[in-house]
Amino acid sequence: MPAAPGPAIVVQRLTKRYGEHLAVDDISFEVRTGEVFAFLGQNGAGKTTTVEIIETIRPPTSGTVTVLGMDVTQRKRDIVPRIGVLPQGFSSFDKITVRETIQYYARLFSRAHADIDGLINLANLGGKRDDQFRNLSGGLKQRLGIAIALVNDPEVLFLDEPTTGLDPRARREVWDVLLGLKEKGKTVFLTTHYMEEAELLADTVAIISKGKIIARGSPDELIERTANYLVLTLKTADGKPVEVLRRMGYEPTLDGLHTLKLRVEHTDDVRKILSALAEAGASALGLDVRKPNLEAVFLKLTGEALREGAPAGAPQ
Numbered sequence: 001m002p003a004a005p006g007p008a009i010v011v012q013r014l015t016k017r018y019g020e021h022l023a024v025d026d027i028s029f030e031v032r033t034g035e036v037f038a039f040l041g042q043n044g045a046g047k048t049t050t051v052e053i054i055e056t057i058r059p060p061t062s063g064t065v066t067v068l069g070m071d072v073t074q075r076k077r078d079i080v081p082r083i084g085v086l087p088q089g090f091s092s093f094d095k096i097t098v099r100e101t102i103q104y105y106a107r108l109f110s111r112a113h114a115d116i117d118g119l120i121n122l123a124n125l126g127g128k129r130d131d132q133f134r135n136l137s138g139g140l141k142q143r144l145g146i147a148i149a150l151v152n153d154p155e156v157l158f159l160d161e162p163t164t165g166l167d168p169r170a171r172r173e174v175w176d177v178l179l180g181l182k183e184k185g186k187t188v189f190l191t192t193h194y195m196e197e198a199e200l201l202a203d204t205v206a207i208i209s210k211g212k213i214i215a216r217g218s219p220d221e222l223i224e225r226t227a228n229y230l231v232l233t234l235k236t237a238d239g240k241p242v243e244v245l246r247r248m249g250y251e252p253t254l255d256g257l258h259t260l261k262l263r264v265e266h267t268d269d270v271r272k273i274l275s276a277l278a279e280a281g282a283s284a285l286g287l288d289v290r291k292p293n294l295e296a297v298f299l300k301l302t303g304e305a306l307r308e309g310a311p312a313g314a315p316q
Contacts, residue, residue, distance in 0.1 A: 005033040006069065008156050008187040009054060014063035016049050023049045025211035026063070031156075031204070036178070036188045038202035040195075040298060046211040047191060048160075054189070055085060055158055068155055081109075084154035088161045090145035094134035098125050098144055101133055105148045114151050123147040123177055139163075139170025143177055156187045163197060175200060195294040205294065209302045219294055226300055227292040232270055234260045235286030244280045248273065258285075 009031035016024040024046040031037040041047035052058040054065055056076040065072045067079050092101050099116060106114040120129050123143040128136065136144065142162050149157055162178070163171040171194070178201055181188055192198055198205055199219045206216040215222055234241055236258045245252050245262060250273075252262040264270055270289055277284060 007031060008033045008068060009037075009189065010064075010066045011050070011054070012064045014050065014053065014065060015061045016046070016053065016058070017061045022211055024053075024060075027208070027211070027213045028063075029206055029213055029216060031187065031189060033187055034185045035203040036182050036190060036201050038190045038192060038198040038205045039208065040192065040198060040205060040294075041208035042302070045208045047208050050208065051158065051160065051189070051191060055083065056080060081152060082155050084149035084152060084157045086142075086145045086149040086157075086159045086162055088164060090142065090148075092133045092141075092144070092148075095132055097130050097132055098136070099129045101144060102147055102151060106151050109152045111152050114153075119147040119150055122150065122180060124173065137170060139166050139173050142166065142170075142174050146174070146177055146181075150181075154186075156189065157181065158189045160191050161193060162190070163192070163194060171197070195298065199294050207298060207301060214301050215297070222297050223291055223294065226297045229292065230264050230267070230270070230289055231292055231296075232262050232264050232273065233286075233288040234262075234284045236260060237283065237285055240280065240282030241277055241284065244276050244282050245273065248276055264289075 007030040011030070012028050014024055014027050015022070027046075027050070039047055039051065049058065053060050054067060054072065056067075056072045056079055059073060068082055070079050072079060093104075096104065098120065102114075102116050102119055106112065106116065120126055123146055125140065125143055125147065128140055131140075133141065133144070146159070146162065149159070159178070163174050166174065175197065178188065178190075182201065188201075190198070190201065202219060204216065205219055205222060207214050207222075215226065217225065233255070234252075236242075238258075241260060242252060245260070250262050250264075252260040255261050264273070267289070274284070274287075
């Protein structure tokens with residue numbers, strides 16, 4: 001049997017300072033070849049700085065980073081042709097078509113034989129190949145950006161918040177493209193503010209806070225390890241269930257006019273609650289029990305919502 005490929009990215013004891021500010025504090029992690037790796041962190045947590053070092057844009061203060069077995073400080077010219085990057089807020093020339101845009105970037109990257117039609121189809125842009133960039137929706141522009149990031153057939157693809165600002169339908173269309181890349185075995189390094197996106201796409205998630213990696217694992221592993229409880233949601237017709245739940249020692253939160261949410265530790269607790277409601281004549285119109293999501297993990301570990309911003313001017 002052939003040996004398994006080595007990791008696509010290896011970060012060892014990486015540190016980055018901006019004067020007195022420690023943006024990245026002695027972090028280490030690996031990205032396996034062929035996986036989708038989601039990197040989560042608030043603005044100012046060190047996320048962008050880390051990614052830019054891996055992409056060879058910024059030099060580290062100390063530590064080592066290798067991409068495809070090559071040191072980013074020594075082999076930039078060898079690394080750049082083998083990676084693809086979709087920056088946040090991707091834009092292009094307004095008056096050229098989808099096909100012309102990809103052709104332009106293919107020439108720019110000296111990829112004269114790039115499969116333009118294949119990239120168009122991969123990004124699900126077949127019906128838009130003759131549309132000008134200025135006439136594309138936000139989701140279509142992002143899908144075009146992904147096609148351009150793939151024009152050099154990279155081994156590692158970096159996507160910086162590829163669905164920020166998109167409506168739910170456009171976001172899911174971009175996810176379909178990314179799932180297609182996953183099926184093709186591309187290594188994808190994804191930064192995102194959308195927990196649902198990370199849960200759906202990522203094989204591995206790493207959370208960075210205040211320059212430190214504070215958690216890493218699959219979405220299911222992080223949820224099981226960090227938020228091992230259940231969330232019970234009840235839809236009610238009146239306020240009776242609240243009274244019953246408080247007598248039982250729970251403090252439910254109101255989510256909407258007649259929707260209650262509360263944390264329970266075991267499925268037995270759900271049965272006890274339903275029995276108590278029935279005995280009190282406080283019926284539930286709807287019931288949902290599920291494990292917490294990655295958002296709950298992030299909140300518990302960092303104490304902050306993912307979208308809260310950093311202080312103005314703080315390095316990210």
